[in-house]
Amino acid sequence: MVNLLEYQGKALFNRYGIPIPEGLLLINKAGIKDEIIHYPAVLKAQVPIGHRGTSGGVQTVKNGAELAEKLNSMQKASFGGFTPKAFLLERLVKHDKELYLSITLDRSKRSPVLIASQSGGVNIEDVPKEEINTFTLNQLEDLPIKIKQQIFALFDIKEVSRFGLYNLLDSMWSLYKGEDAELVEINPLAVSDDILTALDSKIIIDDDALFRHPYIKPDLGTNPLEIKAKKEGISFVKLDGDIGIIANGAGLTMSTIDQIALLGGKPGDFLDLGGTDDPEKVSKAISLVYESKPAVLLINIFGGVTKADTVAEGILLAIKKEKPAFKVVVRLRGFNEEKGRNLLRENGVEAFTDMTEAIHAAVTSVKS
Amino acid sequence: MAIFIDKNTRVLVQGITGHQGTFHSKAMMDFGTNIVAGVTPGKNGVVVNGVKVYNDVKTAVDETGANASVVFVPAQFTKDAVLEAINAGIKLIVVVTEHVPSHDMVELLLYAKRNGVTVIGPNCPGIASPGVGKLGITPNSVLKPGKIGVVSRSGTLTYEIVNYITENGMGESTVLGIGGDKVPGTTFTDVLGMFEKDKDTSAIVMVGEIGGSAEEEAAEFIKKNVSKPVFAYIAGVYAPPGKRMGHAGAIISGEAGTAESKISAFKKAGVSVAALPSEIPVLLKNLYKT
Structure with a gap:
């Protein structure tokens, strides 16, 4: 998700022919x-x-x-x-009416939807449902004239503005499709006499599509560790607690966080390694969590096809390099898992087969 | 029996010459899958794991009779690869690739629907039916033939749960990963409907996560259409709002997409919700005792 600032959104409005002040x-x-x-x-x-x-x-x-x-x-x-x-x-645009327009991706319909409301200028979440009009769009088609007519009637604006509105709707639709937007929002759309003007812009771009939009920079966030992780291609979110977490797969990482919290522990981060057994990446991930200074680090790897012994090597490599003051608890499953766990134990790292046992060990070590 | 695939499924692997494609086509073959062709543009005539590689899907289909495809091509080219498969007459396409743009998926699904094609994924482990075959990347080692149908938005968490089921002496009819993206080709409700009809599935396990409303929609569907017992686990109970937890679709925005909402919807639909992944086999065993 790349959240464009107002001026960046308005530059796109301008390029696609949406009138701005x-x-x-x-x-x-x-x-x-x-x-x-x-x-x-x-x-x-x-x-x-x-x-x-x-x-x-x-x-x-x-x-x-x-x-x-x-x-x-x-x-x-x-x-x-x-x-x-x-x-x-x-x-300053003097106006007598504020309207709302947006196009967004409706996940449950798996289609774009156009949202129009006469109640512009306020947060759309605060507008009563009966004042919100939703039109499902077909990504492969132009904006149907029927929808444009309905929005014109709904907005109750002067006949002279009809084609201005139609053009504006077409421009929004082109922008949505052309820029891989997840949201294109004009709120408010000001009406003064016969002129329509987009007073504000809110645009969110799909970051998976940035390869098609080299001029849009990825949003790295504000947390320095999160920025560093993104640059390394690691999915990392800083949390408030003191138990550092590294796991493979988003679902397993979330589940690890949940189980720590259930046992009364405080998760310190979300770090998803992905399906890697690259010792270098494992080592980088550990250094990253190391910087957030946890009281204990829990590494939870369920690798169906991941080489567990290679992961173990990566863990030991990082421990040698960082010499962490905190305890490292590892749960390791995968190809050659026995060898991996033995390698860890030989080097003084607690290694488990079962996830629940490892989580328990990590949480208790902080409590004691 | 299995859902989606059977003994007549002839599989083509798009992107077979890449690291993932080569590795997983071997694993799929070890699982008993009938892989008949590979496709990588420019690699015509190369042989990978004993499978002939073609430049394009049409020629591969004409020469081998392939009727399903597993896609490992990079995200930038996934849309073109899937369109090529649809145009060549493939009817079942599993997209393993992650980071496919949402707009590409929306367009692809419109084409797929128009042509009567089923798309599973993207960013998913695909289909695994022990004893029948596998179109995807679920590790063979966790799977065992049995009666439990598993459907999930997650990858490794599914392997974890399937492994718990298998280690506790049960097995799976089909394990289906629909993927963690915002625009999945196949949804929970699609799969639930198929498990309900599948005579070899006696119980259903769902693995959900935060974000979107797929679990709530599944709960509605279960209330009306599913008579078989359903068990669920939801990841992300303690995930902070506004932060994307790895998967593109796993984000709580405002009130929407919380684990709480999903768990409560499931409970209202009579689904047994496990607090831990390890509780799933316990709940399943209780079912078989009674």
């Missing part, structure tokens, strides 16, 4: 001549969260002095834990 992207006020700005203007902090308006992340400015002052205070502020690195300064 004229605006400038600012880092700071240096070099900005007041005569090129249409005051009053709207200053918007570029942060990846909703509701930034309620916490002062969207403010109207009437002149250059006000812009400098508000820019200065926003640069120091934090919005949902994010300090803005860029700002969008846009012409």
Whole structure:
């Protein structure tokens, strides 16, 4: 999932022909001549969260002095834990109506759906169900005229805006398909007289499709360890507890976390090795968890085809390198598992056959 | 008997010359699967594990009568590979590859439906029916012929649970991994319907995880359509919201997709829910005692 910032989304809106207010992207006020700005203007902090308006992340400015002052205070502020690195300064669009439009992937229908509502400008989750209209789309077809007509009627806008709306809907659909979007949202869509303008953008791109979109950078998150893991191609999520976890497969890793928590332990991370027996990767994963300083490290490998002795070698390699101050508990199943477990035990690492026993050993070692 | 496959299934492996394709085609053959051809563009005439490799699926189908395919090609080329198989008349396609873009899957499934093709996966261990054959990557060592039908969104966790079943003296009719992605070709409800009809399956084990609403939909389906006993395990009870737990589909967003919601839906549908993977064989044994 790559969550685009408003200005990145609006650049795509512009490219696909969705009308947006004229605006400038600012880092700071240096070099900005007041005569090129249409005051009053709207200053918007570029942060990846909703509701930034309620916490002062969207403010109207009437002149250059006000812009400098508000820019200065926003640069120091934090919005949902994010300090803005860029700002969008846009012409204030006077409007008499705010509408909602989005296209998203409906997992249970396995199809894209178009969502339209007359109640724009608020979080769509807060809009009553009867005010939300959903249309299932066929990925292989153009947007049917029937759907466009229905949305036009629903929005109750002037006849002169009819084709503007139709074009906008077609553009959204092209953007959704062309950019491998999981969500394209315009909220609000402002209506002023006969003009439609997308005042905000929210776009999420499928990160599995980034090979087709080399200009969109993957979202690495904010946690330094998570960023490092992503660069190594390891699936890692930092959690709050003190029991480090490495397992193979997403389901098995989640299940390991659950069982630790059930026994009263506190899981410290989610680290899915995937189906690897590459000792180097095992070793890198251990170093990563090592950096998060757990009280104990539990490694849970169920390898049907994984070479268990090679995994054991990787574990020992990492232990030799990092000389961890904490205990390492290993559950190892797979090809040559007996050999793997013996290798570990010979080197002073606790090795188990059964998952429950290993988890128990890890949790008790922290408690005692 | 098994679901999806039988003794007449003639399997083609797309991407057979790659590391995964070569390794797993051997394992599938060891399991008794009739692998008749491999396809890798540009590798015509190469022989892998005694199987002839073709440049394209159409020629392979014409010469060998292949009617099912297992896809190991990289994610960037998976859509083209599956379309090629559909166009060549293959009716059952198992996609093992992970990281296939969601839009590619949505498009593929529309083509597949139009052509009466079943797609399983992507990002899945596929089908394994002990005594019949295997189209996928479930380790042979955990499988044993028996009466339990297993369907799962997970990989290794399924092997773990199947291993528990096998080690406790029971066996499996079919083990089917539908994959952990957002847009799976085959869903829980598809498989539940088939297990219900399959006379060689007497009980069903479902392995679910957080994210989406597939388990809730399965629970609804079970209430109306499944008379056989169903057991379930859900992973991700303690997963934090908003974080993707490995699988593309395993993410809790807002209220949706929590383990709590899934477990409660299952319980309402009369499904016995195990708190631990190791409880599954215990619940199954209780069933056979009564």
